Amino acid sequence: MSAHAATAEGENYLNWQKGIWSWITSTDHKRIGLMYLFSLVTFFIIGGMAALVMRLELAQPGAQFLDPNQYNVMFTLHGAIMIFLFIVPGIPAVLGNFLLPLMIGAQDVAFPRLNLMSYYVYLLGAVMALIALLNPIDTGWTFYAPYSMQTATGVTLMTAAAFVLGFSSILTGLNFIVTVHKLRCPGMTWHRMPVFVWATYATAVIQTLATPVVGMTLVLLLVERYFGIGVFDPKLGGDPVLFEHLFWFYSHPVVYIMVLPAFGIVGEIIPVFSRKPLFGYHMVCYATLGIAVVGFLVWAHHMFVAGISDGSAMYFSIITFGVAIPTAIKVFNWVSTMYKGSISLTTPMLYAMAFVFLFMIAGTTGIYLATLAVDVFYHDTYFVVAHFHYTIQGGAVIGLIAGLHFWFPKITGKMYNEHVSKVAFLLVFVGFNLTFLPQFVLGMEGMPRRYFDYLPQFAPMHELSTIGAFINGFGYTFALVNLLWSWAFGKRKAEKNPYDSLSLEWKCDSPPIHLNFETVPTVDDYPYAYGTPVEGGGH
Amino acid sequence: MSSHAAVTSGPPEAHHWDPQTAYSGAKLGMWLFLATEILLFGVLFTCFALYRWAFPAEFHEASGHLKISAGAINTAVLIFSSYLVALGVGAAQRGDNEKVKKMTLISVVCGLLFLVIKSYEYFGKFSEGLFPATHGADWVLYFPALVLGVFLLIAAALTAFAFAAFHYHEYSKFYKYLGGAIVVMVLFPFLVSPLADLLSSIIGSVATLPEHTHYAWRGDGLTQSYKMYFGLYYAMTGLHALHVILGMGILFWVYLLARRNRFSSEYFTPMEIGGLYWHLVDLIWIYLFPLLYLID
Numbered sequence: 096m097s098a099h100a101a102t103a104e105g106e107n108y109l110n111w112q113k114g115i116w117s118w119i120t121s122t123d124h125k126r127i128g129l130m131y132l133f134s135l136v137t138f139f140i141i142g143g144m145a146a147l148v149m150r151l152e153l154a155q156p157g158a159q160f161l162d163p164n165q166y167n168v169m170f171t172l173h174g175a176i177m178i179f180l181f182i183v184p185g186i187p188a189v190l191g192n193f194l195l196p197l198m199i200g201a202q203d204v205a206f207p208r209l210n211l212m213s214y215y216v217y218l219l220g221a222v223m224a225l226i227a228l229l230n231p232i233d234t235g236w237t238f239y240a241p242y243s244m245q246t247a248t249g250v251t252l253m254t255a256a257a258f259v260l261g262f263s264s265i266l267t268g269l270n271f272i273v274t275v276h277k278l279r280c281p282g283m284t285w286h287r288m289p290v291f292v293w294a295t296y297a298t299a300v301i302q303t304l305a306t307p308v309v310g311m312t313l314v315l316l317l318v319e320r321y322f323g324i325g326v327f328d329p330k331l332g333g334d335p336v337l338f339e340h341l342f343w344f345y346s347h348p349v350v351y352i353m354v355l356p357a358f359g360i361v362g363e364i365i366p367v368f369s370r371k372p373l374f375g376y377h378m379v380c381y382a383t384l385g386i387a388v389v390g391f392l393v394w395a396h397h398m399f400v401a402g403i404s405d406g407s408a409m410y411f412s413i414i415t416f417g418v419a420i421p422t423a424i425k426v427f428n429w430v431s432t433m434y435k436g437s438i439s440l441t442t443p444m445l446y447a448m449a450f451v452f453l454f455m456i457a458g459t460t461g462i463y464l465a466t467l468a469v470d471v472f473y474h475d476t477y478f479v480v481a482h483f484h485y486t487i488q489g490g491a492v493i494g495l496i497a498g499l500h501f502w503f504p505k506i507t508g509k510m511y512n513e514h515v516s517k518v519a520f521l522l523v524f525v526g527f528n529l530t531f532l533p534q535f536v537l538g539m540e541g542m543p544r545r546y547f548d549y550l551p552q553f554a555p556m557h558e559l560s561t562i563g564a565f566i567n568g569f570g571y572t573f574a575l576v577n578l579l580w581s582w583a584f585g586k587r588k589a590e591k592n593p594y595d596s597l598s599l600e601w602k603c604d605s606p607p608i609h610l611n612f613e614t615v616p617t618v619d620d621y622p623y624a625y626g627t628p629v630e631g632g633g634h
Numbered sequence: 635m636s637s638h639a640a641v642t643s644g645p646p647e648a649h650h651w652d653p654q655t656a657y658s659g660a661k662l663g664m665w666l667f668l669a670t671e672i673l674l675f676g677v678l679f680t681c682f683a684l685y686r687w688a689f690p691a692e693f694h695e696a697s698g699h700l701k702i703s704a705g706a707i708n709t710a711v712l713i714f715s716s717y718l719v720a721l722g723v724g725a726a727q728r729g730d731n732e733k734v735k736k737m738t739l740i741s742v743v744c745g746l747l748f749l750v751i752k753s754y755e756y757f758g759k760f761s762e763g764l765f766p767a768t769h770g771a772d773w774v775l776y777f778p779a780l781v782l783g784v785f786l787l788i789a790a791a792l793t794a795f796a797f798a799a800f801h802y803h804e805y806s807k808f809y810k811y812l813g814g815a816i817v818v819m820v821l822f823p824f825l826v827s828p829l830a831d832l833l834s835s836i837i838g839s840v841a842t843l844p845e846h847t848h849y850a851w852r853g854d855g856l857t858q859s860y861k862m863y864f865g866l867y868y869a870m871t872g873l874h875a876l877h878v879i880l881g882m883g884i885l886f887w888v889y890l891l892a893r894r895n896r897f898s899s900e901y902f903t904p905m906e907i908g909g910l911y912w913h914l915v916d917l918i919w920i921y922l923f924p925l926l927y928l929i930d
Contacts, residue, residue: 205663306670307673318865318869323861324866337681
């Protein structure tokens, strides 16, 4: 591999081939990661707009400018786009693609062309989903039977799109698993891998094993819709609860597809900016796998009021409590890493700390919902909405943004504007909490979710929530514009290793060359041995 | 792995791995893919288990409509082809391209035979009125053709894109494949409707479906659970048939590679992973046959 040293001075993955064709046909994992990034940001903006329209409608009781049907369409649009097109591909497709080979010292993922194909399969699914959503769907993103078989809207195309997107997810997961198993550089043992690699690996396992189940379930829904075989239709002797079981068998683990990689990102950021070894590295790794395994066994906690038996409800409740254990281990590890550390409050660190804080709220309220008697009351109220958004927005999205800031120098070769990004962080943090804390209160007071209208007593909290949503949206816009601006017009070039980090991706150039490393790297320690002077470590 | 030149030649995908890792990586990838396939079918097996448990008597009676002889012949055909594929893997490992060509081609013919027998069974059931449909419109007859057409479109476009990606360093080839992908997409609507017409007229003549009303289950007096059995029968065997078609495609690709004398004792990965896939297709049928045909 030594002959790759022929790379010209100043040549990197961004400029080694020119023209739009060289991008859309590139099998370079870094370029594919960026193509995912731009697609995902586009869908995030569309889904976010739908959320703001919804919040604006809910600012006051009664109809403002939507009719109830349009409102249903809006929340399906928001849910379906955010889940299927944004957050499920999310961190693995963007940062996983970009970083996984860099972090384990490989030139690319195991199957580069399969990787490009996954992207186009994703794009095909995304186009199908957008066309489907033009023909409004009112089932919500869960497609519960039997309503999804009766409604005359574009359920067919949307479920087909979800199937295609699932296929893309499976191929990406499969690719990552083989990459981690086969392409680690000399010395990179399992117990020297960065926690982000562990997290991406655990995520890939879930992607590969859970997605086929929902894929087939959605195909069955279509078959049922057109041929009436009766598997899910009670009129034909079928069981709608069976659909819910099969759906959540995937759709609960999918929550971990969204959030596990964010755990990984936070695990990378906190040691670097605390200048301390990651506390309990092995526990963090095994807790990640533990969450992935236990996550497969808890799906029916979405169905406590759907008519499942008391016995199985108790089983699923107890196992759900069990998820709290590995998750709490991680929180303790992050906090202990920061304890007595030399903390520098850079933007990625602020996002990472916000993540820990928000995710604790998300996890604790999850315990409420796992409790059977409490869930009977909270189910289908705004409490669930708030809990879910603390997990997914406060967890996965904040994690993604933290990662984008953290690795921005590596991806673009530039530094972003730190002051602007801190203001943006503040707006996101305040806006987010202002949006969703009131929703916990609303839920406790009995405000049902998915409703178009509400009683006057709920008005003040809804108003606060709407204000928060706009601050939140403004914060995201600010952060995004800052990053794009810094990339396009930023003056400050990034060094190889601006944070004195010890993991492998910082040992290649910023931005990296096409084949990542000039020579095959070797590794002789895990990447968190901070606290001792770093040899040749920049400034 | 020596220079940029090596990137454009050599076994596909292998430019950044050594041959041994590439081989074991491809095998790991295929085993993972097989795991996803089993989970895919797992949903159908779960549904079948549940409803067979719920309606045992009707399922027993309904399975009496199936021709055990046809199913048994198909089982034999698939097991035989699996045997040939196993021989083909051995041949590829010895670099015997001639034998690989023979084995894969006969296996593809076996797959075709399987599909012919399966279609014969399907049309038999159609003419008994054991044909599911609720929404009652002519387009139901177009459905198989549409599924097939969409499947082909996606496959063709993706193949062309993959080829284009592989040849991005050679612009003339790149444009050829990209152009191919676009032509396929443009022609698609014009291709599908004659195909659907043809298929519907075939189904129409074989099954003599009534022209006036909707094509709901025509077997009068069938209970719902009876229909459920046949719904699951079509779903499970239909999905399996789709996998047979896919497996035939893979084996044919292996055949084309063997024709170019690609296999040697150093490089035989495609034959081996193609063989793995074909064995899975076989294995699933080995479970489907007793579950559906031999209930009594």
